[in-house]
Amino acid sequence: MAIWLDQTAGDFEARFAAFLTTKREVSEDVNATVRAIVDDVRIRGDEALIDYSSRFDRVDLKQVGLRVTDAEIEAAFAAVDDAVIEALKLAAHRIEKHHARQMPKDDIYEDALGVGLGSRWTAIEAVGLYVPGGTASYPSSVLMNAVPARVAGVERVVMVCPASGGEINPAVLVAARIAGVSEIYRIGGAQAVAALAYGTQSIAPVYKIVGPGNAYVAAAKRQVFGTVGIDMIAGPSEVLVIADGENNPDWLAADLLAQAEHDAGAQAILITDDRALGLAVEQAVERQLKTLSRSETAALSWRDFGAIIQVPDLQAALPLANRIAAEHLELAVADPDRLLAGIRNAGAIFVGRHTPEVIGDYVGGSNHVLPTARSARFSSGLSVLDFVKRTSILRLGPEQLRELGPAAITLAQSEGLDAHARSVSIRLNQG
Amino acid sequence: MAIWLDQTAGDFEARFAAFLTTKREVSEDVNATVRAIVDDVRIRGDEALIDYSSRFDRVDLKQVGLRVTDAEIEAAFAAVDDAVIEALKLAAHRIEKHHARQMPKDDIYEDALGVGLGSRWTAIEAVGLYVPGGTASYPSSVLMNAVPARVAGVERVVMVCPASGGEINPAVLVAARIAGVSEIYRIGGAQAVAALAYGTQSIAPVYKIVGPGNAYVAAAKRQVFGTVGIDMIAGPSEVLVIADGENNPDWLAADLLAQAEHDAGAQAILITDDRALGLAVEQAVERQLKTLSRSETAALSWRDFGAIIQVPDLQAALPLANRIAAEHLELAVADPDRLLAGIRNAGAIFVGRHTPEVIGDYVGGSNHVLPTARSARFSSGLSVLDFVKRTSILRLGPEQLRELGPAAITLAQSEGLDAHARSVSIRLNQG
Numbered sequence: 001m002a003i004w005l006d007q008t009a010g011d012f013e014a015r016f017a018a019f020l021t022t023k024r025e026v027s028e029d030v031n032a033t034v035r036a037i038v039d040d041v042r043i044r045g046d047e048a049l050i051d052y053s054s055r056f057d058r059v060d061l062k063q064v065g066l067r068v069t070d071a072e073i074e075a076a077f078a079a080v081d082d083a084v085i086e087a088l089k090l091a092a093h094r095i096e097k098h099h100a101r102q103m104p105k106d107d108i109y110e111d112a113l114g115v116g117l118g119s120r121w122t123a124i125e126a127v128g129l130y131v132p133g134g135t136a137s138y139p140s141s142v143l144m145n146a147v148p149a150r151v152a153g154v155e156r157v158v159m160v161c162p163a164s165g166g167e168i169n170p171a172v173l174v175a176a177r178i179a180g181v182s183e184i185y186r187i188g189g190a191q192a193v194a195a196l197a198y199g200t201q202s203i204a205p206v207y208k209i210v211g212p213g214n215a216y217v218a219a220a221k222r223q224v225f226g227t228v229g230i231d232m233i234a235g236p237s238e239v240l241v242i243a244d245g246e247n248n249p250d251w252l253a254a255d256l257l258a259q260a261e262h263d264a265g266a267q268a269i270l271i272t273d274d275r276a277l278g279l280a281v282e283q284a285v286e287r288q289l290k291t292l293s294r295s296e297t298a299a300l301s302w303r304d305f306g307a308i309i310q311v312p313d314l315q316a317a318l319p320l321a322n323r324i325a326a327e328h329l330e331l332a333v334a335d336p337d338r339l340l341a342g343i344r345n346a347g348a349i350f351v352g353r354h355t356p357e358v359i360g361d362y363v364g365g366s367n368h369v370l371p372t373a374r375s376a377r378f379s380s381g382l383s384v385l386d387f388v389k390r391t392s393i394l395r396l397g398p399e400q401l402r403e404l405g406p407a408a409i410t411l412a413q414s415e416g417l418d419a420h421a422r423s424v425s426i427r428l429n430q431g
Numbered sequence: 432m433a434i435w436l437d438q439t440a441g442d443f444e445a446r447f448a449a450f451l452t453t454k455r456e457v458s459e460d461v462n463a464t465v466r467a468i469v470d471d472v473r474i475r476g477d478e479a480l481i482d483y484s485s486r487f488d489r490v491d492l493k494q495v496g497l498r499v500t501d502a503e504i505e506a507a508f509a510a511v512d513d514a515v516i517e518a519l520k521l522a523a524h525r526i527e528k529h530h531a532r533q534m535p536k537d538d539i540y541e542d543a544l545g546v547g548l549g550s551r552w553t554a555i556e557a558v559g560l561y562v563p564g565g566t567a568s569y570p571s572s573v574l575m576n577a578v579p580a581r582v583a584g585v586e587r588v589v590m591v592c593p594a595s596g597g598e599i600n601p602a603v604l605v606a607a608r609i610a611g612v613s614e615i616y617r618i619g620g621a622q623a624v625a626a627l628a629y630g631t632q633s634i635a636p637v638y639k640i641v642g643p644g645n646a647y648v649a650a651a652k653r654q655v656f657g658t659v660g661i662d663m664i665a666g667p668s669e670v671l672v673i674a675d676g677e678n679n680p681d682w683l684a685a686d687l688l689a690q691a692e693h694d695a696g697a698q699a700i701l702i703t704d705d706r707a708l709g710l711a712v713e714q715a716v717e718r719q720l721k722t723l724s725r726s727e728t729a730a731l732s733w734r735d736f737g738a739i740i741q742v743p744d745l746q747a748a749l750p751l752a753n754r755i756a757a758e759h760l761e762l763a764v765a766d767p768d769r770l771l772a773g774i775r776n777a778g779a780i781f782v783g784r785h786t787p788e789v790i791g792d793y794v795g796g797s798n799h800v801l802p803t804a805r806s807a808r809f810s811s812g813l814s815v816l817d818f819v820k821r822t823s824i825l826r827l828g829p830e831q832l833r834e835l836g837p838a839a840i841t842l843a844q845s846e847g848l849d850a851h852a853r854s855v856s857i858r859l860n861q862g
Contacts, residue, residue, distance in 0.1 A: 394786055419719070
């Protein structure tokens with residue numbers, strides 16, 4: 001049973017504020033363990049990877065090899081349903097088309113003084129992609145991370161995935177091949193992150209590491225940050241559905257449960273101006289819960305973190321939505337464009353009754369790696385921009401230096417930086 | 432005396448690799464201290480700020496007030512040289528013009544299936560700017576951080592700066608006013624970072640914190656990351672100068688020392704194909720060192736981390752430069768465009784003999800907050816993009832859902848996510 005909040009109630013603000021800051025994750029302190037593993041891989045390289053894989057994944061890498069072979073990838077294609085392969089190809093194609101539009105353009109120009117200025121974008125040369133093992137091993141996430149990297153022009157996309165008991169989900173291998181991943185290693189955990197960051201005898205290091213993982217992987221990414229770049233550390237998923245009274249409650253219940261089934265820490269929120277709809281959705285959730293294979297997880301999420309918020313009118317939903325800053329926001333209303341203009345903080349917005357968030361998880365074309373835990377207030381979903389970097393370019397001739405030099409000297413002197421001032425004045429005096 | 436490396440020597444690769452990984456910073460473990468301060472500010476708010484400011488900055492905030500007043504800012508304008516004020520205005524104007532070109536454009540479109548896709552950019556609502564006290568209190572850095580935030584459309588730009596002994600550098604207050612900073616508080620250290628992240632009775636929280644600081648500030652930023660966004664954690668500054676034999680050695684020596692004077696951990700590197708020039712620059716550095724007010728700092732930096740690398744020809748400098756991935760790269764050669772095309776990893780490139788890096792520190796228009804410690808391999812300098820965030824938009828009608836829905840259902844089922852599949856199928860069956 002999710003909580004009910006009524007915006008017209010006197011204690012609403014206090015209850016909503018408490019709801020907003022509820023923690024949905026237990027933060028495990030695994031830093032010391034992870035530090036030891038990272039240091040060990042840094043020193044012993046492949047040998048350490050073999051040891052940890054034997055211990056944690058029950059796989060003998062000396063036997064099966066560190067790197068996944070072409071033959072194994074071909075075998076994966078044979079093992080996966082054709083319908084799934086076709087769906088992955090459709091998804092990859094749509095992701096590629098959409099992300100190609102995100103590629104930033106160089107901007108090289110001369111200003112009125114004749115100073116040359118520029119921004120030049122280049123791809124990161126090598127990127128690592130962490131893919132979890134077990135039930136969280138999602139081929140769709142492989143596409144969402146690897147396709148933008150390839151669109152950006154990254155030459156080496158290096159995937160790591162633990163082979164729990166020797167196995168890697170064949171659909172993950174298929175997705176990797178479709179997405180253009182260059183190398184795949186069957187390692188996971190903090191040891192895989194360390195191998196990507198520092199390299200080993202068999203694995204050349206990368207410059208940035210992306211992809212989701214458990215507490216150990218997250219801690220390892222934080223520890224190697226600086227040596228390499230990392231993406232955001234994702235928390236449990238969340239959806240906010242803003243709905244008027246004219247919805248089919250079963251549709252909305254299915255959408256809420258699609259988030260809830262991810263994780264007991266996931267969050268599903270409904271905001272509606274129609275109390276009757278809210279009640280009907282609540283009943284539909286209870287009904288549908290019984291038929292899900294992951295009903296236990298979904299039930300925990302809905303009970304502990306689910307919410308139905310009743311507002312006097314839909315416009316009143318906007319400030320709440322901006323404070324919630326949801327990863328996923330559905331606008332299931334008759335006139336979504338009216339609300340759309342007022343939304344400032346959201347990872348992704350799904351417009352209208354026929355755009356369930358799940359389309360964005362797979363085949364919409366936009367990325368499903370999105371900011372969680374209210375971080376859409378200050379950050380964005382994964383995009384091509386995460387795989388490129390910008391170099392500034394400045395170009396002066398003697399004239400431009402005569403024009404701008406004196407101001408630079410004045411500021412350098414006022415900051416007490418003599419050598420800064422001299423590096424300009426020496427050119428003006430002898431120029 | 433900097434080290435000499437000769438690329439034609441047999442041990443070059445080993446020595447260069449060691450040189451690349453030399454640590455230039457002592458990492459102080461201040462995490463526990465910082466954790467206690469952050470928690471205390473979170474609980475006690477203003478009271479905690481008053482206590483820490485009394486202890487660390489010897490200032491009684493109950494007496495002078497937490498917030499810097501308009502009258503104080505006006506007094507600062509009276510206290511600062513007109514030439515400095517004019518130079519700051521010129522710098523701010525040029526930074527604003529350049530950064531306005533970085534503003535990303537929304538991209539809303541329909542694809543061939545009629546699916547609506549979009550990327551919409553919005554400014555972060557409130558940003559905090561940390562400005563160090565004492566000798567590292569640079570008005571130019573206030574401009575470099577605050578102007579892009581204002582260009583992006585950030586409504587609240589909140590500056591914090593410790594008032595060591597009661598004083599804030601008046602030029603910093605002038606720069607803040609010119610840059611359009613909205614609020615200034617005289618607090619510093621981990622306590623200021625905590626106040627920005629969590630808010631206090633007097634200070635509303637922000638969503639992102641930028642700006643340089645000491646080990647305590649850096650640790651506090653790492654700790655509040657997640658609750659708010661943060662910028663990169665900057666290390667000591669560095670310059671790489673690639674020079675042919677036709678340079679004035681005094682100019683290049685001045686450029687190398689302009690980095691070295693920042694910090695004993697700063698790094699200045701010269702790569703040249705002309706041994707005689709290298710020797711002449713080395714002598715010029717020794718000569719100029721004697722006349723600097725910060726000669727002790729500069730001498731330490733040059734002795735411990737400075738380098739002159741001799742290459743057989745200038746093209747051979749390119750792979751080295753890409754491995755060094757310098758924050759600042761000067762191309763002091765006759766044909767800089769030939770080299771420019773081969774540079775992939777650099778924070779900013781200064782093209783030709785008349786573009787000393789110092790112009791970029793102040794009045795070039797590009798940003799001087801740049802990736803250090805080889806992180807230009809995977810990250811970019813500060814820009815308008817750091818103050819905006821992107822929301823994805825997806826919009827399907829019944830037809831588009833019929834087209835794409837089956838593939839989404841296939842993938843959801845293959846990932847074992849029933850509720851995901853249902854959220855699409857329920858609309859297809861009843862749609």
